[in-house]
Amino acid sequence: MNTIYLRRTYMHDLPAIKQTIEDGRQALKAAGSPQWQDGHPTVGTIINDITHHQSWALIINDQLVGVATLQPGPEEDYHNLAGGAWYNDNDHYLTIHRVAINHQCRGQHLSSFLFSNLLTIGQEKGYTDFRIDTHSKNKVMQELIKKFGFRYRGTVEVADRLDPHRLAFELNLSTNGLPVEYHVDNNFMKPLVDKEK
Template sequence: MINKNEIHFRKANAADINIIWEIIQQSIERRRIDGSAQWQNGYPNLQTVESDVSKGFGYVLTVNNEVAVFVALIFNDEPAYSTIEGEWLTTGEFVVVHRVAVSENFAGQGLAKKLFDYIEDFVKSQNVLSVKVDTNYDNIAMLKILESKGYSYCGEVVLAGGVRKAFEKVLII
């Protein structure tokens, strides 16, 4: 069990790019082994990671100063979310969660769930109304996390050439 005092959530920096890319590659392989079509078409790639970090979208969860989890958080901007087959819970400001990837060194330790706690606390601290996220129909691990964290299924969006399940959680009422 990881001690909460050992875990920190921070903005990713250029020095993190290589380890983030390694973690993304591990996650791509994990998706493949799990039989998921998600991330099997060359996306995300190293340029995606570099862009996330340079634009300030990249965040990491560290355990004892080792990067364990990566996520991209994008405020109020996901063009694919403007067209949903269904309906979002809110129309106000939101944060989009993309590219969650957990290091093999920390897989199965509940860090993806903890990541969402940190994301929600951070988003609330920014006075942003909600968190929106999408995932593949066959990404069972992420679907279970979203259900356990209280995210509501809102419908389908088309992203990266495929239909994805879209979820939202309202943080500020």
């Protein structure tokens, strides 16, 4: 049976993270997206995520197969939102960045498991508002974030030498006084896990 979980990353994870990010870069290139093709995210950015305890690893059977950053706002790039408005611009929020899955593990709905856990972690930290941006040609990411209820809010510009324009999305969760486990379903991988029994 597969053991699947999310944990913080450490410096010894750097080679695996770099490879996973590179896999994501190649997937974006194959899809015709200029996102990440200017060299971002850099090794320095990845190290900064690790040292600030903002980087999370998706682990299957002790192997790092996915990565994402959960970064507290405010996000400087999000101050100038064009073509719309943030639904909640008063409360603190978390931004999801640098999401990548190892190319050998694609098609297994691991991105859904990763997002589910990221949102759970955020809620456990007291956040109910989340933001993310992606390129208009990154259809896979757009489908994923819409699946989780993120709403399109407008466009932002990021530090990308090839194409800085990004679609910006926001998720606003209501706790209604219920515990975290009632709001985020972490069982996306259960069918896959059950197959391995």
